[in-house]
Amino acid sequence: MIDYKTLVQDDRIHASLYTDPRVFADEMERIFHRGWVFVGHESEIPRPGDYVTRHLGTEPVIMVRGHDGAVSVLVNRCRHRGTLVCPADRGSVRTLTCPYHGWTYDLRGDLLGVPYPGGYAGFDKSANGLPRAARVDAYRGFVFASLCAEGISLAEHLGPATRLIDRSCDLSPVGEIELTAGWVRHRCAANWKMLPENDSDGYHLGFVHMALFRTIQSQYQRVVGDERTIKAVVRDWGHGHIEIDWSPGYEGPFEWLGGASGPAVADFAAAIERRDGPELARRRLREGPAHALIFPNLFLGETNIAIVQPVSVEECVHWHTPMFWTGVPEWNGRLLRMAEAGMGPASFLMPDDLIIAGRNQQGLHAQTAPWLLLGRGLNRETVDADGRTVSHVTDETTNRGFWRHFRAVMSET
Amino acid sequence: MLSEADRRAVADFLYMEARLADEARYAEWLALWTDDGVYWVPATGDPGADPERHLSHVYDNRARLDTRVKLLQTGVRHSQEPASLMRRLVSNIEVETAGNDELVAGSNFVLAELAVQAKHELHWWAGRATHRLRRVDGALRMSRKTVVLVNAAEPLPNLAFLI
Numbered sequence: 001m002i003d004y005k006t007l008v009q010d011d012r013i014h015a016s017l018y019t020d021p022r023v024f025a026d027e028m029e030r031i032f033h034r035g036w037v038f039v040g041h042e043s044e045i046p047r048p049g050d051y052v053t054r055h056l057g058t059e060p061v062i063m064v065r066g067h068d069g070a071v072s073v074l075v076n077r078c079r080h081r082g083t084l085v086c087p088a089d090r091g092s093v094r095t096l097t098c099p100y101h102g103w104t105y106d107l108r109g110d111l112l113g114v115p116y117p118g119g120y121a122g123f124d125k126s127a128n129g130l131p132r133a134a135r136v137d138a139y140r141g142f143v144f145a146s147l148c149a150e151g152i153s154l155a156e157h158l159g160p161a162t163r164l165i166d167r168s169c170d171l172s173p174v175g176e177i178e179l180t181a182g183w184v185r186h187r188c189a190a191n192w193k194m195l196p197e198n199d200s201d202g203y204h205l206g207f208v209h210m211a212l213f214r215t216i217q218s219q220y221q222r223v224v225g226d227e228r229t230i231k232a233v234v235r236d237w238g239h240g241h242i243e244i245d246w247s248p249g250y251e252g253p254f255e256w257l258g259g260a261s262g263p264a265v266a267d268f269a270a271a272i273e274r275r276d277g278p279e280l281a282r283r284r285l286r287e288g289p290a291h292a293l294i295f296p297n298l299f300l301g302e303t304n305i306a307i308v309q310p311v312s313v314e315e316c317v318h319w320h321t322p323m324f325w326t327g328v329p330e331w332n333g334r335l336l337r338m339a340e341a342g343m344g345p346a347s348f349l350m351p352d353d354l355i356i357a358g359r360n361q362q363g364l365h366a367q368t369a370p371w372l373l374l375g376r377g378l379n380r381e382t383v384d385a386d387g388r389t390v391s392h393v394t395d396e397t398t399n400r401g402f403w404r405h406f407r408a409v410m411s412e413t
Numbered sequence: 414m415l416s417e418a419d420r421r422a423v424a425d426f427l428y429m430e431a432r433l434a435d436e437a438r439y440a441e442w443l444a445l446w447t448d449d450g451v452y453w454v455p456a457t458g459d460p461g462a463d464p465e466r467h468l469s470h471v472y473d474n475r476a477r478l479d480t481r482v483k484l485l486q487t488g489v490r491h492s493q494e495p496a497s498l499m500r501r502l503v504s505n506i507e508v509e510t511a512g513n514d515e516l517v518a519g520s521n522f523v524l525a526e527l528a529v530q531a532k533h534e535l536h537w538w539a540g541r542a543t544h545r546l547r548r549v550d551g552a553l554r555m556s557r558k559t560v561v562l563v564n565a566a567e568p569l570p571n572l573a574f575l576i
C-alpha cells in the first residue's frame with residue numbers, strides 16, 4: 001500500500017509519483033476507472049452507428065451512438081478471445097462485429113449472435129455482451145464515462161466547473177461546438193500528470209516559450225515581464241479542476257485571438273450581442289474561451305480541446321483538435337490555423353513544453369532530493385466569494401488544486 | 414516535354430533542400446521558397462484531406478513559414494536546441510510538368526533523426542514529398558511542399574525540425 005497522504009503534502013510532492021509503476025497502476029484503477037473521465041464529444045458521432053475509439057486510462061473503449069441516439073461507451077474487447085472489436089480510430093457501422101470469429105454485438109454492446117452456435121451448449125448471450133462503462137453522462141456534448149457503477153454523479157464531479165465549459169461553448173452564436181477537424185496526437189516521454197500541470201502553469205511561459213515571445217507578438221505577452229503588472233490569475237475550482245484566467249489582462253474584445261477584425265468578426269460579435277445583450281456580449285468577447293483542466297484528462301485549451309492520455313508511467317499522449325463554433329463555418333480556417341500554431345508536434349508552443357516534460361522525467365530519477373516544491377504563492381493566494389482559491393498567474397495554486405484532489409481520490413479505499 | 418537537364422536540376426534541388434534541412438541551415442533553406450510558398454504536412458494520409466476542414470501538422474503560408482524559421486533561429490527553441498542530428502535519403506523521384514511553367518516532383522524519403530534534446534532517441538521518419546517548383550531568376554524555387562508521412566495520423570514525437 002502506497003501512502004499518498006505522505007507522498008502528497010500541501011507544499012511538496014514526492015518524485016516517485018511520476019516514476020513508480022505501482023503509482024501508475026493505482027491511478028488507472030482509482031482515477032481512470034472509478035472516476036469520471038472525458039471520452040469525446042457528441043459532435044464526433046452525429047449519426048446512429050458512428051463511433052470513435054478512445055481510452056479510459058489504458059482501457060480501450062468505443063464511444064458509439066446507438067439507433068435510439070443514446071451514446072454508449074463500450075470496452076473494445078471481444079468477450080470471446082479479447083480481440084479489439086473496432087481497430088480503427090473512427091467509423092460508422094450497423095453492428096459491431098469482431099473480425100476474429102465473427103461475434104456480433106449491437107450498438108449497445110449486447111451480443112446478437114455467434115457463428116456456428118451448435119458448438120455451445122446452453123450459451124447465455126445476455127451474459128456475454130461487450131462490457132459497458134457503468135456510467136455515461138454528458139455536459140453540453142462533452143461525454144464522460146466511469147467504469148464503476150458507484151460514486152458521485154458527473155454533476156457532482158464537475159461542480160461549479162461547468163461554468164468553464166459554458167464559457168467556451170457560449171462563444172458559439174448557437175451555444176454549441178463541433179469537434180470535426182480530426183485529432184492530432186503528440187507523444188510525450190513523461191508521466192501524464194505533467195501535462196495537466198503544465199497546461200495550467202502560468203509560471204513557465206516566459207521561459208519555455210521564450211522563442212515565441214522573441215519572434216512574434218501574441219496575447220500571452222501580457223503575462224511576461226514585471227511580476228507586479230501581470231493581471232492574469234490562476235484559480236482552483238475544486239475536484240482537481242484548475243484554471244488559468246488570462247482575461248483580467250485583456251482590455252478589448254478578441255485579444256485571446258491575438259486580435260481580430262473584419263466583417264466575419266463584426267457578424268460574429270453582432271450574433272453574440274443579439275443573443276446576450278450588449279453588456280454580456282462585450283464581456284464574453286473580452287474574456288474568450290476557458291483555459292482550464294477538467295480533472296483528470298480534459299483540457300479546455302482556449303480555442304482547442306485537448307485530451308491527456310496516459311500510456312505508461314513514463315509515457316503519455318496529448319491529443320488536440322480545434323473547437324469549431326456551430327453555425328459560423330467561416331471561422332473554421334482561422335481556428336485550424338490557431339490549433340496548428342499552438343498545439344501538436346510541429347506547433348510553435350507544445351514541442352517546447354513536451355521536451356521540458358521529458359527533461360523533467362529524466363531529472364526525477366535523481367534520488368538525492370526527491371521532493372518537488374509546490375509552495376509558490378501560498379503567501380498571497382486568496383479565496384473569492386464563490387469559495388475558489390485565486391492567485392497570481394505564476395503561482396502554484398493550480399498544481400496544489402490538482403494534487404489535493406489526487407490525494408483525496410488516491411487515498412480512498 | 415521534360416528534358417534530362419530539367420530532371421537533373423530537380424534532383425539536385427531535392428538533394429540540396431534535404432541537406433540544408435538536415436544541417437539546420439535555416440536561412441539558406443528558407444531562401445529556397447517563393448514568396449507565395451505553402452508548406453503542408455497533413456495529419457492524415459488520406460489523399461482527400463482538406464487543410465481548410467481538417468487539422469494538419471503544418472499548414473504554413475509564407476508569413477508563418479518565416480515565423481517557423483525565426484523561432485529556430487532564436488537559439489531558445491527548446492524542442493530544437495540543440496538541433497536534431499539528421500540525415501535523409503531522397504529517392505523514387507518522379508517529375509511532371511505543370512501549368513505556369515512549373516514542375517511537380519514527387520519523391521520518397523527516409524529520415525534518421527537523433528533527437529538530442531532530452532533522451533537522445535533515434536526517430537525514423539518516412540513518407541512522400543511533393544515539391545512544386547518554378548524558376549525564379551534562373552534558379553529553381555519551391556512554391557509548395559507537401560509531406561505525407563507514412564505515420565501522419567499516428568501519435569508523433571516532436572516534429573519541430575524542418576521535415
